[in-house]
Amino acid sequence: MAQDEGTGAAGVDPERLWLRPAEPRRGRRPSFSREAITVAAVALADAEGLDAVSMRRVAAAVGAGVMSLYSYAPDKETLLELMIDHVSAELPATGPLTGDWRADLKTVARLQRDHMLRHPWLPAALAAHRTPGPNVLAFLEHALAALRPSGLDGAARLEIFAQLTAFVAGHVTHELAQAEAVRSPGRAAAEARYLAAVAQDGDHPELAEALCAPRRPTDPEATFTRFLDRLVDGLDTDWSGAGLRPPGG
Template sequence: MAHDAGPGATGVDPEQLWLRTTEPRRGRRPSFSREAITAAAVTLADAEGLEAVTMRRVAAEVGAGVMSLYSYAPDKETLLELMIDHVSGELPTTNPLTGDWRADLKTIARLQRDHMLRHPWLPAAVATRRTPGPNTLAFLERALAALRPTGLDGAAKLEIFAQLTAFVAGHVNYEIAQAATTRSPDRGAAEARYLAAVAADGHHPELAEALSAPGRALTPEATFTRFLNRLIDGLDTA
């Protein structure tokens, strides 16, 4: 995201951002809102990536002056927090839990994956977030409820959710990169030839054995499921 921080930008104040009024109190009522500004920023990020999201572009989308936006999002860091929480409202938080915490965590991870694939800028954004907003907190509450049967303390539950989210974000980044490679068949074929040559050179026996193993389903869904199962099934709650 371009760094065009506004006047007096000092980082995110979570109390100001999430607990206090979001509308200016003085002057005539504006024809736009923080919700509209955030939605416009999300639309830009979805279509063109975070680098396209500048205050000038967002202002143009909502028909506002650039300086007036700073009453709602005083800096780009704050705008990013608003964007993350805005799209987090898409995540379901009322679907019944099964009581099988591993199964429920896998469901949560799949929801996160689908969500991040819809918003490809999210994996990078969540790595820098500071202050979870109401929508994010609702999904976190759901994950903590799913972990209740483990008997783990609160800190451990939070760590597991952070680990799960980091895994999903990293894997979605991997999926996006793989999709870009697939769109370049020449590059994919060159990489396959390279690995075949390395495996046959006699200096990499472990790699040669690994590459000669029976193939597995390589669809994005199948690959994600294998990785997810290894992560969740291997969690130790002792």
């Protein structure tokens, strides 16, 4: 996010942000709303990336002066929280669950991936995300319900959801970078030649063996499914040695 405005030293106050209605300062009522500001910021991020989002650009998009925005979003950190929660309304907060928690968790992950691909700035934004708003909380509630048949306690289910979200965000970041690399075939060819040379130098036998192994499908869907299966199918429901109480313990 562009660095042309200062960020409040105290950070975001979640009670003020989510539990109290946004009210403008005294004086003439502005012709825009907090939602309009958020929509404009999301549109900028979707089109140009997170670094393009600044209070100045958003103010120009809604036809307002920069200072008039601060009643609704006093700093960039607050604006980012508003953006994350706004797009999270696209995620389903309800829906049928199969009772197979691993299958349902994979569905949650696929929904997250599709969501992040629609908004490529989200993985980076989530890394600094601290104050879940109502739409984020609604999807979290759905994900925790999907995990209930696992028998894990609430703390473990929260950890698994955080682990899953971090996996999806990291994978989408890599997926977007790979898509960009495809648009630079010369660089991709140079990297392939470099790895081939390294594999033949005799100092990296493990890498040489890996590069000679049969290739897995490399299309984005197949790759994500393969990685997701490894993650979710490998989750252990025995938390007795992890500092957490085991289910029913």
